[in-house]
Amino acid sequence: MNIVVVGAGLAAANAVDELREQGHTGDIVVVGEEQYVPYERPPLSKGLLLGSDEPDSVFVHDREWYDERDVDLRVSTPATAIDLDRRRVRLGAEEVPYDRLLLATGAQPRHLPMADSSGAPVVHLRTLDEALTLRDRLTEGSRIAIIGAGWIGLEVASAARQRGAEVTVLESAPLPLQRVLGDELATVFADLHREHGVDLRLGVSVSGVEHDDGAAVVRLEDVEPVVADLLLVAVGVTPSDSLAAAGGLAVDNGVLVDARLRTSDPHVLAAGDVANHDHPALGGRVRVEHWDTAIQHGRHAARVMLGEDEPYTRLPYFFTDQYDLGMEYVGHPGPEGYDDLVVRGDLAARQGSVLWLRGDRVVAGMHLNDWDAIDPLRAVVGRPASDAVRDPKVPLAELG
Known part of the structure; x- marks a missing residue:
């Protein structure tokens, strides 16, 4: 099976890694517009700007890693068209055939x-x-x-x-x-x-x-x-879905994918920032522009391309570091928002955790400078909002 990945970012790198780890021995071609091998974006607004991270530290793997795994990685090579009927990706004057295509084209700043x-x-x-x-x-x-x-x-x-x-x-x-x-x-x-x-x-x-x-x-x-x-x-981003739209795939604020990250064409999947995902655990569509989703989408899409039929259910996650404040957030209230907020700890001191509730369920959770809290937060988000969940005196660790 010949696999082509359009977009040489974090989702692409993790998809390739998973494909080879799962034993795929067929051809893999990865094409990207930038001159670099796939890299991570969080350091761009954090450690790289501060000077605590060097530019080379952002790359997921070096070039030799792709060569050793027989991955045809083509940087500075934009895809210009997709032919769904013939299963071809056009790269200027060249056409590359595929049996499965992964779109990981990301987003672009507004x-x-x-x-x-x-x-x-x-x-x-x-x-x-x-x-x-x-x-x-x-x-x-x-x-x-x-x-x-x-x-x-x-x-x-x-x-x-x-x-x-x-x-x-x-x-x-x-x-x-x-x-x-x-x-x-x-x-x-x-x-x-x-x-x-x-x-x-x-x-x-x-x-x-x-x-x-x-x-x-x-x-x-x-x-x-x-x-x-x-x-x-810094007024947000828009999904890079024009290639998909021009090729005839269904798009609406990104490439529309089902629970398994499959597009409107059964031979094409989408992952990362560009994927507007019908999330089974959240009960609706969500397009997530964060590091963890790109990683996990890429790996899940790889397994689906190899025949797995499990839906993607992982909850959205992101983190930030600003001055002496570090936080992690999991979940997604969605357009419906939330009805109630439960705070454990002291927000003024920037130490503790927060749960967002809608109706009888916990829809999101976040901690401030409490690095032991992320696992209990993952355990409680998506669950019913019990009396214990609503009681800020009950320690978060006891809710899982």
Whole structure:
């Protein structure tokens, strides 16, 4: 069986690893647009910016690893079309046949046309090259403005402040991460960044971006503009699903896949950021843009391509490190949100755990600086919200 993987990122690397571990001896071709072998993205906004991680540390495997496993890895090679009827992937003038195709094309950062056309120093953060460019600009006393107070925006703000830069974060919502965490937890992150000297401006509207003598001038409605040596636009990502759509696959905020990560074509699967997954444990569709999902999707898709028929049921998971705060989060409240919040510990001290409840079930859990809590959280998320779960005096470890 000939397998082609489009997208040379974390999901692709783990799919290849699993294929060979499971004994697949057929041809494997992996193609990716970037010049690098597959790498991990979390360090791009954390250790790499801080200088605690070297660029070489981000790669999942070195080039020799792929050669030793007889994987035809083609970097700087974008796929230009998919022919579902003939089972071919077009790479410019070349066509590569497949018996099974895995789409792991990831996502791309959203752009603001007003910033792109301004001529001002504007960056995004998605690729290794972008991270290296940004790292070089985070210097003592440099002025960094960030539009967007999501995970990437806040992690970069943390790294920039620790490197001695002056940081202004602009967010249209009343609180950072409000849609993801809710008001109480979002306030924790707002307080954290302000305590570390970030000029966090919430509920603001950006009306324009201009270039003035090498600086970015970010104009805001009804207040003075922000002048920065560098502007980071961190307003989320969109799934890279245009190749799939042009080939005739069903897409809607990503490539639509069933519980087993199979697309509308039985010979094609999708994994990672681009996959809009019909999650059986969550009871609906979810597209997850995090490190753990890319790893586990890639491995599960590999087993499905080899004949396994089990659905993918692992709960979404992510983590962040900002200043002295580390947290891990598991679950997904979905568009329905949550009804209640149960806090164990002291949020003001940033130590403890939180459970999000909807109806009679636990839909998500998170810990703050409690690294023994992730396993109990995994055990309780998705379960009924019993009296013990609702009682903050019952230790989390006793709920599993």
